[in-house]
Amino acid sequence: MDELELLKKDWNKNGDKYPKLSYDEIYKMILKKSSSIVKWIFIISLLEFVFWGIISIALKDTESMQRFKNYDADKIIIPLTIFGYIILAYFFYLFFKNYKTISVTDSAKVLMENILKTRRTVKKYVAFNLIYLVFSTIVVLFIEFDKDAELINQVEQASANGEVFKFYAIIIITTLLLLAVAVGVLLLFYWLVYGLLLGRLNKNYKELKKLEV
């Protein structure tokens, strides 16, 4: 192809076509901070860990949780809490291990894979939290129905009026709605942040993968 040869010739005789940065200019550059997507993914991932950490701590001190202590439900709540922390530690370890393997000197494909792996770890952690949230809510509801005097009273009243089904339906629907809102907000967050951050990487990764088929 003649044109390509022509291009190659022009490409390589570029002597003073480019800006020539001085030693000092380059030196100043190495002192600046990177704004690469890896850095952003790292920051956002840490924020996600912090976010879920704050949520679990915040829930612990609420009035209903304090009331919970009186229910003698420790044998359920303590294992659940410990389990939550073990999983958190595990994901934290995985995240850092993956993050450390990201190296700009790998081949393009390996680099992309490692970034996506790091990102997937955090995604799994959030998925775990959502499942954990749903599961805990169900457990808490059961305990409440079993122990909360006021609630038991209400249930009895409802069944006396023949509205026990309606009563349960309202509680279940409200709970589901709240959970759906929480999940919805998180999904929106993901769609926005990671869509912006990883759109290009995903596109290029697909392009590279296509070559292997």
Next chain:
Amino acid sequence: MKKELEHNFVELLEKHQNIVHKVCRLYTNNQDAHNDLFQEITIQLWKAYPKFRGDSKFSTWMYRVGLNTAITLYRKNKRRIKTEEFDAFQYKISAEAYDDSEEHQLKLMYKAVRQLNDIDKALIFLYLEDKSYKEISETMGISEVNARVKMNRIKTKLKTILNP
């Protein structure tokens, strides 16, 4: 110790800076974006430099880090391509050409290359830099056979852009 490392690195990069400029030229459309990408590649090179062993050539190593930054790590400028800037930049590229028709052809070629996707640009770039298929395949993380096949496809693609 750190000072010495810094000094060696800056000196090497100053000498080989054209490689980085070439990557920037291919992946950006205006001077601001060019500078921005140059800055990011420099940072990535510097961060990776302590692990550079010298068993490969500094320039070879630069290709990899430069392309990886452009394709994967760098977030594109939000600013859309401005036609005037784009043309001005183009013109500078082919200003050295002497023959009128050759200049025109080159202009078209550069324009066609710019229309390729990120991965195709990387392959063309390595081709223009006279890299072997072995090196291309190692830089991109694909097999040598696939690199060849892809290269032929890109050539066809360029042809179609040039002669629609």
